[in-house]
Amino acid sequence: MPEYLITLETKDNQIIKFTCRNQEDVITAAERQQIILPQQCKSGVCGFCTAMKIHGKYTLQDYNPAALGPEQIATGKSLLCRTYPEANLTIYTNYNYSDIKFGQIPTVICSVLETQMVTSDVLHVIVKQAADGTDLISANMLAGQYVHILPIDRSCHRAYSIANTPNWDGLLEFYIENRSDGTLSSRLKSTQAGEHLLIQGPYGNFVIKEHGLKPxxxxxxxxxxxxxxxxxxxxxxxxxxxxxxxxxxxxxxxxxxxxxxxxxxxxxxxxxxxxxxxxxxxxxxxxxxxxxxxxxxxxxxxxxxxxxxxxxxxxxxxxxxxxxxxxxxxxxxxxxxxxxx
The missing domain is CATH 3.40.50.80 (Nucleotide-binding domain of ferredoxin-NADP reductase (FNR) module)
Structure with a gap:
């Protein structure tokens, strides 16, 4: 199976190198090697993982044109979660080295405590990870971060932001838009208390920045x-x-x-x-x-x-x-x- 060398250069001119397998996207390849690049949906929808320019041959597959328009593609931009290398690539990003995390992102089993429609299209979900378990996401997260939620069969996944504060009780809370065509949200709506979900994370840099006492x-x-x-x-x-x-x-x-x-x-x-x-x-x-x-x-x-x-x-x-x-x-x-x- 061929492997391609990925050379990623950050905005502050730092270099990271890793390999990508055939038919593997760049985000997944990096994560497999415990390099967590800034990302969110992993499905070509949000545009969060957009690279500023890529040199080398690749294909861009199955993405939402609203996340990356033709004029952006023409300048060499691409969504790294939908970028599949066909040769060695050099990728230029718009984020700094400090925005990249390193290490294994845990995936844990959580029990559903509550699912409730709080409006006609917003679902409130509370889950709990065993507080004596390892990799306690609720304790290791920062307020404002998100996780990926997966059913036990891992048939799909979606990114959802955490609505509560860090805690040692294993509690994670979400407000989720319930879409009629939502692959996961429609399943979550029918999930009962006591059922289990997989939670992977935490991810994200949407957190409080300490800039003194600025408003x-x-x-x-x-x-x-x-x-x-x-x-x-x-x-x-x-x-x-x-x-x-x-x-x-x-x-x-x-x-x-x-x-x-x-x-x-x-x-x-x-x-x-x-x-x-x-x-x-x-x-x-x-x-x-x-x-x-x-x-x-x-x-x-x-x-x-x-x-x-x-x-x-x-x-x-x-x-x-x-x-x-x-x-x-x-x-x-x-x-x-x-x-x-």
Whole structure:
């Protein structure tokens, strides 16, 4: 079986080399050799693992064009989770060496404690890993990270952000968009308490960055609220005094979830407030009537602060918020985001 040499160069000019087997994608090959490259969906959907340029022959297979358009492909970009080498490759990335993790990512068995539809399209899932087990994910994770959830038969997998804080009890909590065509979410909806799932992780760099006492503003769309709940919860547990704001974007009132958690966070955090932003206004809505971008622009125009901005949601939301933050003088070092698709 042929093997190809992969030479990966990071943004800060560090070099990593590993081999890739025939009919093996680059992300899987690296992970097999305990090199964990920045990634998320592993299915060519989110665009998180986009390489800036690749030299060498490869095929790009089974991906969502929304994650990588023809104009990007024309410049040499590719999704590493869907990149299958046919020769030795040199890959240039847009992340630093410090963003790469090394070591074995654990896969553990968890018991389902609860599955509940909290809105018509959001599923709340709580699972528990045996607290006396090795590789306790809930204790080793950082607030804001995600895991891959797999059924016991390993027939599919999806990445979901963790909504709770690190703990020694083995508890992991998720808010998951339930899609009618969702390969895994539809199965999770029918999962009963006591059944088992495989959890692999933790992954991700969407975590709190320590930049002194700078204000922290969070922007979420839909279930993009999940990792932000974990971050806010951790701030509350640590008693962090940073001025903190959340802008939570929704289309309709029926999509609102976790309001009681946000209310509790408001009482626990010393300087926290949140806006629930409805893009399709209704007379009965008692919160902000307008898009999350409109609410955010109003806030930017009425402050002299330059907060760190954390964003989680769709590509469209992230690109729009990044452009808006740049407009008000916030450089990309102060913008941290994770794409949900």
């Amino acid at each position: 922290r503003w969070f922007v979420a769309g839909g279930t993009g609220l999940s990792p932000i709940l974990g971050m806010l919860g951790q701030m509350a547990e640590l008693g962090e005094p940073h001025p903190t704001r959340l802008f939570f974007g929704l289309r309709y009132p029926k999509q609102l979830f976790a309001k009681e958690i946000l209310d509790k966070l408001k009482s626990r955090l010393p300087d926290f407030d949140f806006q629930l932003c409805l893009s399709h206004p209704e007379p009965s809505w008692n919160f902000y009537q307008g898009s999350v971008l409109a609410a955010l622009e109003t806030a930017f125009s009425n402050t002299v602060d330059t907060p760190d901005v954390y964003i989680c949601g769709s590509n469209r939301l992230i690109d729009s918020v990044v452009a808006l933050a740049n407009k008000y003088g916030i450089n990309n070092q102060g913008i941290i985001y994770e794409r949900f698709e």
